[in-house]
Amino acid sequence: MKMNNCTDCEVKTNNLTNINPLSAPIASMGLLVSMVITTVNLTVLLIFLKSKSVRANRHHNLVICLSICDLSIGLSGFIASIRMLIPAWSGLYVPCILSSVIVGVGVFMSLFQTFLISFHRFLVAIGSPWNDRLLQGKRKYAIYSLSWSVVLALHYALIRPYSENLDICNIQIVYGKNFKFFMGGYGITAMVLMLSTIILYLFTLNSVCKRYMRTYAWQIQIEHKTTSATSSNENTLYNTEAGKKRVFESLKVVGMIISLLVLLTGPFVVVVFMTLFRFEPSHSLIFITCLLSSINSIINPFIYSWKIESLRKEFKMLFQTCLSY
Template sequence: MANVNGMTSRDCRPNISLNCSPHVEQDHYSIPINAFFLFVGILTLVFNSGILVLIVKEKKIRLNLYHFLVLILCVSDVLVGLGFIFGILRTVHPAFQTSKAFAVLNVLLTTTGLYISLYHTFLISLQRFLVICKEKWNTLIFQQNRRYFVCVSGWIAILISNCIFISPHPASPGSDIISYVYNGHYQAYTIYIRFLTTSLLFSTVILYLVTIVYMLKTYRKISPTGDSNALQVIETINIHTIEPHPSQKACVFSCLPHQVRVRPIRSRGEASNQIGTLTRKKVMSTLYLVGLLITVLLIFTGPLVVTLSWRDTFPTRLRGILFGLCCINSTLNPIIYVWKLVDIRGIVKSALFCLNR
């Protein structure tokens, strides 16, 4: 939502005269639309800030690699929400509309958040691929503190690359503040974002599809004696057994959905089949969540990503709507986490219960 207002200049050509202050005509959205956009931006900040607090406070979330990579998307969504609110402020206050620093910060927050979102979605897809297909590579890349290095190094690289292209025009910003902020390097910037966004989106989708095909081939049939691949994968998806009471002969799987129930194991063959069934269900559950996140990303953020480098030909209002859809994506992500991740839903319920006491 970096450019939600339209402005045209009269009796002034800012590219020629730097001492001329253009007369600005504003083409605002209606008050209800601005109020709705502002509400969406605030929801985005509140929801994703809450997820970020959970990551910091709950050690078991950080130890669960899959949950960590999914929830760390909140960092990019916080940036998108901030950039979106800054864009709304530009439509309602003249001082923000003519501020060069505010325009640069608005664009930097929005674009950095967008690219980090694509980067983290790629990491989630990559990690699921490595877990199911290449376990050793998963250990080398993501385990222990390496997960933090992979995330933070990506953030820094994206931020630096964005800052390198910043070259704002000396005149006051107009309606299209992206072309204004990257004015001196705009052509190079468009080439860069086309390559970055296309490669990240394409790699994310391809890795996910390859993982689905591999999983279907691997778990199509489980032999009576057990499948070694299933036994390897089951260790990487956080399924733990708890020693039962002597009077009860059942296994409890702490990270399985509530609807999954484990019958008492009577033979080794039955145990192997049961492990294979549970593994398939768990893998399908994680792939379903990844697929849902990718689908929501493509529906709400995809149009903005695809049209970002050709945005000069679009009306100002259409560009604002595309940014609004991107912010809605950032609002939906925390809802998806709580809906699909049983552990996270339990933590959120506990936290809300404590607040109500």
């Protein structure tokens, strides 16, 4: 099926415009995943509004903003899935813009916020004063607002008007002659953000290990001076095993975060980045990679709730309250 002509869009007929017989099953899966994303991340936002302690903690603020990014991904997936399931919606331009732009902004801001969380942990690990200079008080909200505004403005500036009815919507229709520029810039920036996030996590882990080993060496030296030889040897062995356990637990958490980022959001970033080399992904491939990125949006709240006690307690209280009704 060919798309209608658009002199400003310069859109060519290719595999992006073909109707896939798997569209309905994929859209149904996308609708289910989007509803879960929206529910889980909306719950996190409710906890944020309810709990003053969660709002007051700097790290918790970073996590909640990530949930807002993930919520936008869920909403965009909901719109895209409805468009694929309802034929009357598939030809409407406004839902086409909304599903394309919101998912683009949501995924990018999710990458940026994950980078910001990684950067925050790095600054804390090295004891940098820039942690307070950048993220103290209302400054973090200024960073949130500025980053969202810039990304939304850039997306809006690159949208090209399209007045004719659509046979099927894709990202080429939305950005028209700016499509290559948009995909190139988006792909490069997203790839840089993802790699920077991974590198910062590794630097953070390295810094924490070095700091722990220095502290541990000091503790062992004091223990050797104040205990007997036998007791000291047993204590040393115990502390060594305890130290290893803490280090390996830290490696697990960091490895989990990196793995989820690479395995779930990575394919979307790679697909977009590959368009720089004249790679033309199908509409279904783009949708599936967005779906994988969306799964990351489901898992994120559970990871942080597992590691942050206050969030975990609030989740349990909310869950118990719901069961009581």
